[in-house]
Amino acid sequence: MEKMNFDDAVKTCTDMSGRLAVPTSFTDNQFIFEMVNKVVGLNGKVWVGCTDREEEGTWVQFGEGGEECSFFNWYPGEPNSYPDEVCAQMILFLNGSWYDGHCDRMCYVVCQRPAVAPTNPQLYCLQADTNGRFA
Template sequence: MRLELASVLLCSLAFAVAEDTSRCPGGFIKHGGACYWFSRIKGTFAEARSYCQFLGSHLARITSKDEDNFLRSHATGTGKSYWLGAMDLGREGAFMWEGGFPLNYTNWTPGEPNNLSTGDKLELCLILYRHYDHEWNNVDCGSAENFICERRVSGCCCSK
């Protein structure tokens, strides 16, 4: 894991451990029944997944147009692409959210998902792609991108 990513993990430990799960942790933004954290650091898909797990969350799973619009509106203007929690492991082009959840809602960039591998099988993962107004795109899971963590809340009264 990159030194920068490891340093941020250690610095976040004190805040993550003491958080109340009925509220959004510091740095997370509330929307609906979930809290979202937009990274300022980059990592591979595997590093991003580990970071989110460390924060008691998972890579974001978009399940509705409302949720997609919310995340895209926060991503717009950052100049960054963001990992989401889906990949095509197992069967190229057949994306699933982590945990085996199907993609019942999608917002792919026109022509996506495409087959990026030309001979060598690449594992492809889902990003909000900055070059296409943060619509969905598939890229090599080993590339370094920013990421969005999602965490469900157990209470009714989350604050920003």
């Protein structure tokens, strides 16, 4: 798993027809935390696709539409209003709690993208006869 800054993470996810993962529930947050923890352990941070770059205190999903983030897992005292801390990070050693941090920090990246519908949704199952032939 590779680390990168926030803007490179956004570009990487966009290039894969996705976006930075944005948990919308505690269950989503735990899924991301557990998935990354299995790969890298508790020593690290993961970008969350929420930022308040445009307006301090208004956390929106980065990218098209700027939809407001609806779920937060802030660590006590976060987010704070330190200058230039405008990108949300999940802290692994704090069990997936979030900090607001500098966007130039190096964090792990989890992208999400919509499920792709099968190109041929019609499936057929055939059963072989006792001789192994399909009718």
